[in-house]
Amino acid sequence: MTSLLIRKLEQRDTVPDDEKQDLEGALARVKEFQADEDMVREGDRPSESILLLEGFAARYKLLSNGKRQITAIHVPGDFVDLHSFLQKKMDHSIVALTLCRGGLFPHENLRQITDTHLHLGRLLWLSTLIDAAIHREWLVAMGRRPALNQIAHLVCELFLRLQTVGLTQDLSFQLPLTQAELGDVLGLSTVHVNRVIQELRASEAVVWRGDTVTIEDWPRLQEIAEYDPTYLILDREPR
Amino acid sequence: MTSLLIRKLEQRDTVPDDEKQDLEGALARVKEFQADEDMVREGDRPSESILLLEGFAARYKLLSNGKRQITAIHVPGDFVDLHSFLQKKMDHSIVALTLCRGGLFPHENLRQITDTHLHLGRLLWLSTLIDAAIHREWLVAMGRRPALNQIAHLVCELFLRLQTVGLTQDLSFQLPLTQAELGDVLGLSTVHVNRVIQELRASEAVVWRGDTVTIEDWPRLQEIAEYDPTYLILDREPR
DNA sequence: CGGCGCATTGAGGGCGGTCAATTGGTGTGG
DNA sequence: CCACACCAATTGACCGCCCTCAATGCGCCG
Numbered sequence: 001m002t003s004l005l006i007r008k009l010e011q012r013d014t015v016p017d018d019e020k021q022d023l024e025g026a027l028a029r030v031k032e033f034q035a036d037e038d039m040v041r042e043g044d045r046p047s048e049s050i051l052l053l054e055g056f057a058a059r060y061k062l063l064s065n066g067k068r069q070i071t072a073i074h075v076p077g078d079f080v081d082l083h084s085f086l087q088k089k090m091d092h093s094i095v096a097l098t099l100c101r102g103g104l105f106p107h108e109n110l111r112q113i114t115d116t117h118l119h120l121g122r123l124l125w126l127s128t129l130i131d132a133a134i135h136r137e138w139l140v141a142m143g144r145r146p147a148l149n150q151i152a153h154l155v156c157e158l159f160l161r162l163q164t165v166g167l168t169q170d171l172s173f174q175l176p177l178t179q180a181e182l183g184d185v186l187g188l189s190t191v192h193v194n195r196v197i198q199e200l201r202a203s204e205a206v207v208w209r210g211d212t213v214t215i216e217d218w219p220r221l222q223e224i225a226e227y228d229p230t231y232l233i234l235d236r237e238p239r
Numbered sequence: 240m241t242s243l244l245i246r247k248l249e250q251r252d253t254v255p256d257d258e259k260q261d262l263e264g265a266l267a268r269v270k271e272f273q274a275d276e277d278m279v280r281e282g283d284r285p286s287e288s289i290l291l292l293e294g295f296a297a298r299y300k301l302l303s304n305g306k307r308q309i310t311a312i313h314v315p316g317d318f319v320d321l322h323s324f325l326q327k328k329m330d331h332s333i334v335a336l337t338l339c340r341g342g343l344f345p346h347e348n349l350r351q352i353t354d355t356h357l358h359l360g361r362l363l364w365l366s367t368l369i370d371a372a373i374h375r376e377w378l379v380a381m382g383r384r385p386a387l388n389q390i391a392h393l394v395c396e397l398f399l400r401l402q403t404v405g406l407t408q409d410l411s412f413q414l415p416l417t418q419a420e421l422g423d424v425l426g427l428s429t430v431h432v433n434r435v436i437q438e439l440r441a442s443e444a445v446v447w448r449g450d451t452v453t454i455e456d457w458p459r460l461q462e463i464a465e466y467d468p469t470y471l472i473l474d475r476e477p478r
Numbered sequence: 479c480g481g482c483g484c485a486t487t488g489a490g491g492g493c494g495g496t497c498a499a500t501t502g503g504t505g506t507g508g
Numbered sequence: 509c510c511a512c513a514c515c516a517a518t519t520g521a522c523c524g525c526c527c528t529c530a531a532t533g534c535g536c537c538g
Binding site: 042043059061063064065067068069071072083086087088089091092114115118121122125126128129131132133135136138139140142143144145184186187226228230231233235237239 | 281282298300302303304306307308310311322325326327328330331353354357360361364365367368370371372374375376377378379381382383384423425426465467469470472474476478
C-alpha cells in the first residue's frame with residue numbers, strides 16, 4: 001500500500017527494509033472518498049493522517065466572498081495532511097478532486113515509527129519540507145509571473161511529480177481538474193484560465209485535450225515557465 | 240541567545256530545561272549581516288542553519304525579468320533556513336532586510352540534539368510546519384484577496400508573530416520594510432503598495448507612519464483582512 | 479431527447495501595472 | 509549653514525491583464 005510513498009522517499013534517500021516494513025505496518029486501514037468530498041475539514045483535529053493512494057486531492061481555503069483558493073494539489077504517494085500530526089488543528093480543508101483512496105496512519109503509529117526510526121522520521125519531515133517548497137514556488141508564480149508562464153510552470157511541476165510515482169506515460173499525463181479548479185489553484189478566473197490554456201496550446205509546447213496533457217516541446221515549455229526543479233529535491237543523498 | 244526561539248516554541252508546547260540547555264549548546268557562533276546582504280544564496284549547500292537573533296530577513300527568488308518575489312519574512316526567533324538541514328541544497332536566497340544577527344547551528348549539532356531529544360526534534364519540525372502554514376495563507380491572500388485586504392492580513396500576521404517574541408509595544412510595532420520590499424512580498428508594484436497603504440490609513444484601522452505601525456482598531460482591521468490566526472498555531476499543547 | 483456539467487466566446491469594466499515626475503527627509507561636504 | 513546627493517514616499521496619466529456577466533457550444537448520460 002505504501003509503495004508509491006516509498007518510491008517518493010527513495011527518490012530522495014535510500015530507505016532500509018525495516019523502515020519500509022514498519023511504515024507499511026503503520027497503515028491502519030484504507031478509506032475511499034468520492035469526488036468533491038472533503039477528506040479533512042478546517043477546524044478538525046484528526047487523529048490520523050491520510051496517505052493518498054489513488055486519485056487527486058487539494059488543500060483549499062474558502063473566503064467569505066465565496067472565492068476559493070487551492071494551496072496544494074496532491075497526487076498518489078503524497079501525505080495530504082501529515083502536518084496534522086504535529087499541528088493538531090487543521091487550518092484548511094482538503095477535498096478529493098476525483099474518486100480517491102487514502103491510507104490512514106493513526107498519529108500514535110506515526111509517533112511510534114518516527115521515535116523508532118529517526119531516519120524515517122527525517123524523511124517524513126523532509127516530505128513536509130517539499131510541500132513548503134512547492135508553496136513557495138507557487139507564491140513566486142502567482143506574485144510575479146503572468147498567467148501563461150504560471151500555468152506552464154504548473155504543468156512542468158505536475159509532470160515531474162507524477163513521473164516520480166510512475167503516473168506519466170512517456171511525455172503525457174492525466175490532469176483531471178476542471179478549468180474552474182485550475183483557476184482556484186492559479187488565482188485566476190475560469191474564463192481567463194480557458195484563454196491562457198488556448199494560448200499555451202498555440203505555443204505548441206503542449207497538447208492539452210480533455211484530461212490529457214502531452215508535452216510536445218519540453219525545452220520550450222521550460223523556457224516559458226522559467227522552470228527550475230531544484231525545489232522538488234529530486235536528488236538521492238543521505239538525510 | 241536562544242531565548243526568543245524558546246519563547247516561540249513555548250508558545251506551542253512546554254520545553255523541558257534539558258532541551259533548552261542542549262538547544263543553547265548547539266549554537267556554535269553568532270554572525271552579523273549588513274542590511275541588503277545575502278545570508279544564504281540559492282544553490283548553496285549550507286552546513287549550518289541560521290537562527291535570527293536580531294533584525295528582519297526575507298526569503299526570495301529572482302526572475303529573469305528582474306522581478307523579485309519574497310516568499311517569507313523572518314523576525315527574531317525564527318530559523319531562516321532550518322529546512323536546509325534536510326533539504327541540503329537551497330532553492331532560494333535569504334537576505335537581511337535590516338542589520339541582522341544570526342546564531343549559527345551546525346547541522347551536525349542539529350542532528351545530535353534531534354536524535355537525543357525526540358520531542359525537541361518534533362518542535363523544530365513544527366516550526367517548519369508553521370512556515371508552510373504561513374506560505375499557504377499568503378497564497379490565499381495573493382490569489383483571492385484584493386490588495387487592501389491582503390496588506391491588512393500581513394499587518395495582522397506580523398503583529399501576532401512579533402507579539403509572540405515580545406517585539407510589540409502595546410498595539411504597535413516596527414516594520415522596517417520599504418514599500419518596494421512590501422511590493423515584493425505582496426506581488427504588487429511599489430506604486431500600488433503606496434496607494435493601498437493610504438487606503439488602509441483612510442480606513443482608520445491603523446496608523447502607519449514611517450517604520451511604525453499602530454493598530455488603532457483591531458476588530459476593524461481583522462474584518463478587512465478576514466483574519467483567522469489558527470494557522471499560526473498559538474496554542475500550547477503536547478506535541 | 480432533454481438535462482447537465484464543462485469548455486468556449488464576446489463585450490465591457492476595473493484593479494493594478496508602467497512610466498515619469500515631484501516631494502520630502504536625511505546625511506555629507508563645502 | 510547651505511548645497512547637493514540620495515533614497516524612499518507620493519502623485520498623475522495612461523495602459524493592459526485579467527475580471528465579471530452572459531451567452532453559446534458540446535459531449536455525456538439517463
